[in-house]
Amino acid sequence: MPRAVWNGRLIAESDDTVIVEGNHYFPLDAVRTEYLTASDKHTICLWKGRASYFSLQVEGDRLEHAAWYYPKPFKRAAGIQGRVAFESGVTVEPQSMRRTC
DSSP, X not given: OOEEEETTEEEEEOSOOEXXXXXXXXXXXXXXXXXXXXXXXXXXXXXXXXXXXXXXXXXXXXXXXXXXXXXXXXXXXXXXXXXXXXXXXXXXXOOOOOEEO
């Protein structure tokens, strides 16, 4: 089952991830939201839409813009709505594929 771990803490775990461009998108209800804080960063993907970000905060350590999600993804990326992915500073294991978008 894919797990996202940072700073020795389990951040997310689910056997229902969607893999897009090599990133596991975890269902929001599988993410330990107590470690997330809203970020003011936003980016645009031409086929997925506008991404919003979270930073991670664990025991005084912070990783800025560590997770992203698409609140209103474009139609082609509808499979990642309600899901969160993590940047390379967060370890996602194992890398077994489940579903793709």
